[in-house]
Amino acid sequence: MNKIIFFFLFGICFNSFSQDYRIADLKIQGNKRLKASFVKKIASINAGDVLDSLVIEEDMKLLKRLPSISHAYYQVFPSGDNQYNVFYNIEENFTLIPSANIYTTDNDEFAYRLGLYEFNLLGRNIAIGGFYQKDIYDSYAFNFRAPFLFSRHWGLAVNYQDLTTQEPVFFDDTISNYKYNNESIEILGLFRLNFNNKFEFGINYFVEDYSYKFGATSPIVPRELNVHKWLVKSIYEYNNLDYFYQYVSGFRSIANLQYVTSMNAMLPDFFIGWNDFLYYKRVGERGNWANRVRLGLSTNDETPFAPFSVDNNLNIRGVGNTIDRGTGAIVLNTEYRYSLYEKNWFVLQVNAFIDAGTWRNPGGDFDDFTDMDNVKVYPGLGLRFIHKKIYNAIFRIDYGYGLTQDSSKGFVFGIGQYF
Incomplete structure (x- = not known):
C-alpha cells in the first residue's frame, strides 16, 4: 500500500500520468462468476493507454454501481520502461x-x-x-x-x-x-x-x-x-x-x-x-x-x-x-x-x-x-x-x-x- 501511495503522490507532483507513463496490461483479480472479459469490455482503459488515475477512479465508481460487485479497488505496479500493470480487484456480490x-x-x-x-x-x-x-x-x-x-x-x-x-x-x-x-x-x-x-x-x-x-x-x-x-x-x-x-x-x-x-x-x-x-x-x-x-x-x-x-x-x-x-x-x-x-x-x-x-x-x-x-x-x-x-x-x-x-x-x- 505504501508503494501505491508513493507512486501516486509522485505522479501528481510531476504531472507525469498524462505525459510519460503508459499501461502495459489491465488485469482483473478476485472475480469468480463475473467474466474478466466483461470487465475489460466496459473499462475505460486498455493496454497502451496513458496512465490516468482520474480515469481509473471513474472505472472504480462504475464497477461499484454494478449489481454483481459489492466493492472494487485498484493497484498499480511498475513493469519497466515507464509502463505499469493495472490490477482491478473485484469483490463480488451474490446475485x-x-x-x-x-x-x-x-x-x-x-x-x-x-x-x-x-x-x-x-x-x-x-x-x-x-x-x-x-x-x-x-x-x-x-x-x-x-x-x-x-x-x-x-x-x-x-x-x-x-x-x-x-x-x-x-x-x-x-x-x-x-x-x-x-x-x-x-x-x-x-x-x-x-x-x-x-x-x-x-x-x-x-x-x-x-x-x-x-x-x-x-x-x-x-x-x-x-x-x-x-x-x-x-x-x-x-x-x-x-x-x-x-x-x-x-x-x-x-x-x-x-x-x-x-x-x-x-x-x-x-x-x-x-x-x-x-x-x-x-x-x-x-x-x-x-x-x-x-x-x-x-x-x-x-x-x-x-x-x-x-x-x-x-x-x-x-x-x-x-x-x-x-x-x-x-x-x-x-x-x-x-x-x-x-x-x-x-x-x-x-x-x-x-x-x-x-x-x-x-x-x-x-x-x-x-x-x-x-x-x-x-x-x-x-x-x-x-x-x-x-x-x-x-x-x-x-x-x-x-x-x-x-x-x-x-x-x-x-x-x-x-x-
Missing part, C-alpha cells in the same frame, strides 16, 4: 436474489409482491427475472435488462407485465372502485454516453381494462372500458453516486418523459413527465442522509383516470394503496440512516424519515398544490437488515404515521432501500 414487498395499513389492507432475479447472467451483468403480486388480484411480470449487451455503450431491455389491482376512481367528490388490468410489452434501447450520463428510449404497447366493482356511479363514467394504447418513452439519467458498501454519497437525477396515445376517446392522448432528484451524504463514520424530490406534471385533463397516484409503495409510506390521483405531483422523501451494528457481512441500520407530498387535481390548477386536502405528511421510523455480500440484500421495515387530515398509518416491508 440470485429473491425480492419481496409487503405492506399493511390501519384499514386492514394487505398486499405483497414476491420475485426472483438473477443480476449477473452469464457473468456479464445481465439481469433477468420476474415477480408475482397479490393485491386482491393476481399479477405477474417478466424483465430482461442487459445494459452492455452490444458494447460498453449500448444495451437492451425488454419488459412484460400483466398487472391486476383494485383501483379507486375519483370524480364529483366521490369514489368508485374498479378492477384494473394492464397488460403490456416494452422494448427499450439503452445508451451510456459516458460515465455520468445515460439514456433510455423505446416503445410500450399495452391494453388497459377497467371493470366496475362497487362505489359511486355516473352516466359519464363507464362501468366497463377496454383501451389499447401506445406509449413512447425517453429517460435521461445523470449519475454521480459513489458507493462504499451500504453507504452512498453524491447526486443523481432521472428525467422520464412519455407520450401516451389512446384508441378510445374516453381516455385521450396525453403527455406525462417527471424528474427524480436524489442527493446522498455521508455523515460521520456510520451515518447517511438520503433525499429524493419528485416533480411531475401531465396533460391536465379532467379525468377520473389521472396518472399520478398517492401510494404506499411509491411515495408516502403508511398512506395506503392508491388513495388518490392527480395530474401533477410534488413529493419529498428524506431520511437519516445510521448503522447501529456492523460486523463482517451483516449490518443493522435504523432510520428516521419524513415522506411528504401534494398533488394537482385532474382539471385543476397549480393552487391545488397548496390545498391542505391534497397535502400528505407522514413521518416514521424503520429498520434495515443488510447483507453486504449479496446484491440489494436489504430487508426493510418502515412504519409511517400520518399527520395531515384523514390520515392513516401502517407498515411497509420490502427488499432494498425505499429510494
Whole structure:
C-alpha cells in the first residue's frame, strides 16, 4: 500500500500520468462468476493507454454501481520502461436474489409482491427475472435488462407485465372502485454516453381494462372500458453516486418523459413527465442522509383516470394503496440512516424519515398544490437488515404515521432501500 501511495503522490507532483507513463496490461483479480472479459469490455482503459488515475477512479465508481460487485479497488505496479500493470480487484456480490414487498395499513389492507432475479447472467451483468403480486388480484411480470449487451455503450431491455389491482376512481367528490388490468410489452434501447450520463428510449404497447366493482356511479363514467394504447418513452439519467458498501454519497437525477396515445376517446392522448432528484451524504463514520424530490406534471385533463397516484409503495409510506390521483405531483422523501451494528457481512441500520407530498387535481390548477386536502405528511421510523455480500440484500421495515387530515398509518416491508 505504501508503494501505491508513493507512486501516486509522485505522479501528481510531476504531472507525469498524462505525459510519460503508459499501461502495459489491465488485469482483473478476485472475480469468480463475473467474466474478466466483461470487465475489460466496459473499462475505460486498455493496454497502451496513458496512465490516468482520474480515469481509473471513474472505472472504480462504475464497477461499484454494478449489481454483481459489492466493492472494487485498484493497484498499480511498475513493469519497466515507464509502463505499469493495472490490477482491478473485484469483490463480488451474490446475485440470485429473491425480492419481496409487503405492506399493511390501519384499514386492514394487505398486499405483497414476491420475485426472483438473477443480476449477473452469464457473468456479464445481465439481469433477468420476474415477480408475482397479490393485491386482491393476481399479477405477474417478466424483465430482461442487459445494459452492455452490444458494447460498453449500448444495451437492451425488454419488459412484460400483466398487472391486476383494485383501483379507486375519483370524480364529483366521490369514489368508485374498479378492477384494473394492464397488460403490456416494452422494448427499450439503452445508451451510456459516458460515465455520468445515460439514456433510455423505446416503445410500450399495452391494453388497459377497467371493470366496475362497487362505489359511486355516473352516466359519464363507464362501468366497463377496454383501451389499447401506445406509449413512447425517453429517460435521461445523470449519475454521480459513489458507493462504499451500504453507504452512498453524491447526486443523481432521472428525467422520464412519455407520450401516451389512446384508441378510445374516453381516455385521450396525453403527455406525462417527471424528474427524480436524489442527493446522498455521508455523515460521520456510520451515518447517511438520503433525499429524493419528485416533480411531475401531465396533460391536465379532467379525468377520473389521472396518472399520478398517492401510494404506499411509491411515495408516502403508511398512506395506503392508491388513495388518490392527480395530474401533477410534488413529493419529498428524506431520511437519516445510521448503522447501529456492523460486523463482517451483516449490518443493522435504523432510520428516521419524513415522506411528504401534494398533488394537482385532474382539471385543476397549480393552487391545488397548496390545498391542505391534497397535502400528505407522514413521518416514521424503520429498520434495515443488510447483507453486504449479496446484491440489494436489504430487508426493510418502515412504519409511517400520518399527520395531515384523514390520515392513516401502517407498515411497509420490502427488499432494498425505499429510494
